[in-house]
Amino acid sequence: MTEMPKNIPFLANSTGPAWLPAAAKDARQFAYWGQLIMLLMLLIAFIGAIASIATGSWGTAIYLLISMVVIAFLYYMMVPSVFTPLDQGKFKEASDRLIIWGIIGLIFGGVIPGILLLIAFIRLQEVFQPQYQQYPTQYYQQPQQYPQQAPPVPPQQTQQYQAPPAQYQAPPVPVPPPAQPAPAPEQHNSSRAEMIKCKNCGVQYPAFMRNCPNCGTPRQ
Known part of the structure; x- marks a missing residue:
């Protein structure tokens, strides 16, 4: 296909990047012919207005002046609003502009440019199917996106084992020792007592006795 001269102001290139999908290439070609016919219609409207x-x-x-x-x-908006987004993979943006410019072209720009x-x-609607990629990163460099950093997690405090407080224990009540029986009074050892002899009957008896146990004579 013979390319148009590249020195025509605001006229897009007839071919786009090689990585464009087939549907995008076809849409770009139709848009290119539509822009080219707009240029011809502009000249025709100018001549018709003068006539x-x-x-x-x-x-x-x-x-005709309004149409011009x-x-x-x-014609001027086709490159920044249609061809540049197409060449960058922004198919949704280019699609929105094509429908708007096509309707306006049918009313003021002639039937042929609007139809194209x-x-x-x-x-171009075919590129929105899942098998197509909106932004081919191997040809169009996207702005670098930085992953969002998760908020810092506060360090977990190690729970230290704390011994339960010691319960107060009352001191043991001393148990009184069992009462010991009182010692039995010492029996008077008669063998050690001083013996005296009764002068009346001659019987010996302890000295602490005042009368003779035999005859009853008082101790002298």
């Missing part, structure tokens, strides 16, 4: 003014058809001249302004605006832009929009 209408010369013949006194002011209504037609005003419509709209076509010039669409709508065909490009319909063809």
Whole structure:
């Protein structure tokens, strides 16, 4: 296919990046032909406006002048709003612009450019299927994204074993020793007592006795 001269202002390149999916390539080609026909329609509207003014058809001249302004605006916006997003893999953004420019082109820019832009929009919808990738990282460098750091986890405090407080224990009540029986009074050892002899009957008896146990004579 013969490429258009690259020195035409605001005209996109006829081919895009090699990594574009087939549906995106077709949509880009339809959009390219739509922009090219817009340029031709702009020249036709300019010539028609001059002819209408010369013949006194002011209504037609005003419509053609408005069409020239709209076509010039669409022609200028095609590169930044359609071709640049397509070449960067931003298919959703390009799709939204194609449907808008296609409807405006049908009203003011002529039937052919509007139809070509709508065909490009319909063809581009295929790239939204799961098998296509929106942003091919091997060709289009995305801004680096940094992973979000999780908030720091406070260190867990080691629970130290604490012995339970010692319970107060009352001192043991001393048990009184069992009462010991009183010692029996010592029996008087008669063998050690001093013996005296009764002078009346001659019987010996302890000295602590005052009378003789035999005869009853008082001790002298």
